[in-house]
Amino acid sequence: MHLLTQTLLIAQSAFDVEREMQRLQRNFQFLCYGLIVAWFILVVYVLMMVGRERKLKREIASLKAMLEDRQPK
Amino acid sequence: MRNKIIYGLGALAILLLARNIYLISNFPPERAQGMIFKIIFFHVPAAMTAMLGAAIALIASVLFLVTKNFKYDALAVAVTEVGLAFLAANLITGSIWGRVIWGIWWTWDARLTSALVCWLLYAGYLMLRRAIEEPTQRATFAAVFSIFAFLDVPIVIFSIKWWRTQHPQPVFWGGGSFPRDWSIVMLWNLIALLLLGTVMTLIRLRQEETQRELDSLRRMAHAL
Numbered sequence: 001m002h003l004l005t006q007t008l009l010i011a012q013s014a015f016d017v018e019r020e021m022q023r024l025q026r027n028f029q030f031l032c033y034g035l036i037v038a039w040f041i042l043v044v045y046v047l048m049m050v051g052r053e054r055k056l057k058r059e060i061a062s063l064k065a066m067l068e069d070r071q072p073k
Numbered sequence: 074m075r076n077k078i079i080y081g082l083g084a085l086a087i088l089l090l091a092r093n094i095y096l097i098s099n100f101p102p103e104r105a106q107g108m109i110f111k112i113i114f115f116h117v118p119a120a121m122t123a124m125l126g127a128a129i130a131l132i133a134s135v136l137f138l139v140t141k142n143f144k145y146d147a148l149a150v151a152v153t154e155v156g157l158a159f160l161a162a163n164l165i166t167g168s169i170w171g172r173v174i175w176g177i178w179w180t181w182d183a184r185l186t187s188a189l190v191c192w193l194l195y196a197g198y199l200m201l202r203r204a205i206e207e208p209t210q211r212a213t214f215a216a217v218f219s220i221f222a223f224l225d226v227p228i229v230i231f232s233i234k235w236w237r238t239q240h241p242q243p244v245f246w247g248g249g250s251f252p253r254d255w256s257i258v259m260l261w262n263l264i265a266l267l268l269l270g271t272v273m274t275l276i277r278l279r280q281e282e283t284q285r286e287l288d289s290l291r292r293m294a295h296a297l
Contacts, residue, residue, distance in 0.1 A: 027107040027173060034112045034169035038119065038162040042269070045158040049276055056283045063290040070297045 079275050086268035093262045109173045112166050118263040119163040122270045124226055126156025131223040134216035146212035147281035149219055155273040157195050164188060183232035184240035191229050194222035
């Protein structure tokens with residue numbers, strides 16, 4: 001009887017440890033997802049700003065060139 | 074000179090963030106929530122950065138309406154855009170945290186709903202700016218809208234005090250207990266995100282100046 005109880009307790013403990021490890025693994029996965037998404041948003045925003053800056057510089061350069069062409073010599 | 078300041082601040086922010094991420098990864102998992110609790114180190118500072126952005130946008134909008142100086146309008150749009158990015162990061166990290174702890178991605182409680190409304194209002198502010206061509210009219214309408222949108226910010230902040238919400242009470246200034254060394258890293262991460270937000274705002278401000286230069290060049294081109 002005593003042996004059976006001990007075996008059951010060990011099995012239960014192994015099950016608990018397994019479940020706790022799964023929970024920690026899942027927690028870690030979700031932490032990674034959260035951080036990746038948060039940084040992804042900020043990186044996308046920075047890339048959008050870089051793209052906008054390039055576009056503005058291009059437009060200014062073309063407008064300046066056009067104005068120089070139109071200036072009476 | 075200004076570019077050097079922007080790059081310097083950006084490098085400092087990245088170094089601080091790298092240091093903080095190293096420290097946070099070495100902290101043990103929280104007893105009840107495990108590893109996912111560490112998301113707080115980004116979730117809360119992102120919210121604080123966004124709310125500070127909204128407050129600066131309010132002040133800049135009021136100053137624009139009083140002085141009609143376009144530099145305040147540029148500041149308002151710059152901080153609003155940056156704040157919106159940080160608020161999006163805050164909402165998404167919160168949703169992922171909620172999925173693990175509450176078992177749901179989203180709930181229509183006062184804190185989450187008011188934060189989403191805040192995001193939508195400021196997104197509406199940016200859309201409104203795109204819809205109006207004439208610069209003075211655009212800046213005036215946008216300033217009034219920004220002041221109106223700020224009304225939601227105190228609701229976001231105090232909703233967890235005013236109503237019963239699924240969202241927990243604040244860890245800071247709300248009776249929560251947080252280890253001292255964790256609090257220090259949280260503060261450093263807040264400083265890092267604020268620095269990052271400042272760098273983004275400065276870049277965005279420079280773009281607004283370039284846009285104004287472009288507009289004046291266009292006017293000259295039309296006049297010729």
